[in-house]
Amino acid sequence: MTVVRTVFTAPEPDRGGGREADPVTTEIVRQGLNAAADHMKRSLIRTAFSPIIYEALDFAVAFYDEDMCMLAQAPTLPAFMGTLGFCVRAAVDGVGGPDALAPGDVILYNDPYGTGSHPQDAAMVVPVFHAEELVGYAAIKAHWLDIGGKDPYCTDTLDVYQEGTIFPGVKLYDAGRLVTDVYRMILANSRMADMVIGDINAMVAGTRAGAEALAAIVARHGVETFRRCVARMYDHGEALVRAWFSALPDGVYTAASVIDSDGVSGRPIPFGVAVRVAGSRVEVDLTDCPDQVPGPINCPLPSTVAAARLAIAFLAGAGEQPNEGHFRPLELLTREGSLFHPTRPAPCFLYGIPADHAIELIIRSLAEGVPDSVPAASGGDINSLVWWGNRKDTGAPWADGAPHPVGQGASPRGDGASALMFLSESATRFTPAEVWEARNPWRIERLALAPDSGGPGRFRGGLGLDLSFRCLEDQYLTAALARTELEPWGLDGGLPGRPNRLTVEYPDGTAADYALRTRVPLPEGAVVHLRTGSGGGYGPPEERDPEAVRADLREGYITEEHAREHYPHAL
Structure with missing residues (x-):
């Protein structure tokens, strides 16, 4: 099967150069983005219907720039940290790309192979414009109680189609107008339609509040200054992580473990991880795993990315709220058709089981290199x-x-x-x-x-x-x-x-x-x-x-x- 190398972030385009950005203004922009993300989070909590959202906080909110690189995320669900960028890209592609977007659009997306999650973890994406120019996106990914799967929550699905109704990037609002056909389809495919619609309306309100806050930050500083500050912000996150890995001895660090079962076959599933450190670069290799399994613990690529990101942020992030720059030193190796890079229609409802296991195994593998940190x-x-x-x-x-x-x-x-x-x-x-x-x-x-x-x-x-x-x-x-x-x-x-x-x-x-x-x-x-x-x-x-x-x-x-x-x- 094909081994796939995932590079997290393409080289940042030269927009005047991050080195030219004023450091004080950059910090004001960075903290403004973090505060705006928290505003989006609070808007969702105060309007959601389900305790899984307003009590348990089973959601994530984040901003992305026009290249779909993460600007900021509020402290919510870390597991979604590496997946929201995939959601934004797939949602926008699903409606025809950036040229098909207009002010007032709200895009719904919940395809598991793009979100990395089960269909209940749905993403809402709002494009942000300044003077008719696309400058970024506000996004929320949150858990709905039910969206028409064989059961409200599943451990025994045999393909992704049993796991819930899929919306592969559709406009819920088109230039500010509700698309009633999509709205009615959601209602018709949920056992708890009243609660789900309440949560959807809360997600719309939250993303709109976030989009307004992001637009205000851009307007305050101007597009060019904002982009220079963002470039410097990314450079800082990258330098922070590279410095941490530069202090480690170069080498290959490994660990192995066993997942109890896939929920269907009952058989244990062994897998291993290798972390290769070379200077300031780190490569996480998850090719030492079985082929995709019959039960729903297959972990789609976006959540495998998220697992690697989360482990690296835990060790090297210095407690900062991350942005895309923190993950530039990181590369990921997967094997297409395997547990950590399954292909459709393999079931993936319990994707979090192997992802969580991989997070701890990546951390454990580095115990030899940084025993004081693991x-x-x-x-x-x-x-x-x-x-x-x-x-x-x-x-x-x-x-x-x-x-x-x-x-x-x-x-x-x-x-x-x-x-x-x-x-x-x-x-x-x-x-x-x-x-x-x-x-x-x-x-x-x-x-x-x-x-x-x-x-x-x-x-x-x-x-x-x-x-x-x-x-x-x-x-x-x-x-x-x-x-x-x-x-x-x-x-x-x-x-x-x-x-x-x-x-x-x-x-x-x-x-x-x-x-x-x-x-x-x-x-x-x-x-x-x-x-x-x-x-x-x-x-x-x-x-x-x-x-x-x-x-x-x-x-x-x-x-x-x-x-x-x-x-x-x-x-």
Whole structure:
């Protein structure tokens, strides 16, 4: 099969030269773009209908220049960071290219092979003009509760056509006028049409607010000054990342792991990653993986790009909000027709499972080169649960879904954080129990940090979470858990943490574990126990500070039995 080299950013055109831009003005432009992106984010949150958007923040917002290079992104869903550029390009191509655009256009795009996601992750793109000249794009990509797939959330699809209705770049608004045929098609292909339309209108409002803010920044500084500042901004991001990699020894860094299952065959899926560092250039090689698999864990190229970008930003981004320049030093190797570069119509609903695994494996591979910067493994998954049904009293359809937090890996500098979202969703939020209980037919009977779950070590892994949901009405659940077999690895002598697990306790006293399972019937009275994974430890447990062990005992993070087994020197 063909090996494909993806270069993230073409050379920036010379528009007067970034070196000529005033550094103070450049910083004003950069911070203005970040503030405008946050404005777009807030507009969406305040108008969205679904908790998956306004509570969990399962979306991303960003600006792109006219060459479709990322100007700025608000802190939202990092996993979408590398995919929105693909969405913008494919959406614009779908309506005929930049020459077919006009002020007031809003383009809808959700083809999984262009978004890198399942069809529920839909993109809205608004072109931005200044004095009739195209200067950029405002874009939002957000999760809709349902868009006509075989189920509202799927773990067992066999091709992409089972996964939802696809809009391959169509104008929802044409020069400011609603295209009613497209609007009606969306309504006709959703089980929760009222909520989806509410979220779509919120996305339109958000992208329009962002487009106005971007246009105002361009108008304030003038097109030429703005472009020179953007060129300097990109150059700064590139220099920052190149400096980080220049400090590493040149060489090839490798790591390998195993994905539990593809959701259909039940077979484990091994894969490896190689990171090649040469001077200030880095190449991520994901060709050491199986061919595309029968189940829906194939990861389309845009999300493979996003995984590589996210790993590099985590290590070398210095905590800055990224722009396109940060990714110029990065190249990606994939193999067309493989797990990380599938071809249509391979199913890809659970694309995030291999993407998330690859993120941590890329980071792990560099532990030899930068041991002071690489943490042990986390729980390694977002533990997606999606629930739906019809309300008992009214028959009205309802649905909800959320990611759930895991323990983070310990590092050379300290214990891992407890119960935070996995890196790919690190800016998302954990829905409050009060919101869940007010909206859905559940009762939360347990929500607590899990004692003894963190991997022992000189520095302890972060704790996972124990959650128990009691069903107050009949309903359905799709469980999409990964890393249920693989224990989160420790580093430098640290011990592993616990894997993820979901158990349903039925009213008749029976129980069953589920990892990837679609449409699990939950009768009234059933209890769903979710045990999210923890972080691995760092360093030998016998080197842990005795006072830290005693503090963990006082706080209830570990039990006395656990302390006697792993930290007897502290007792």
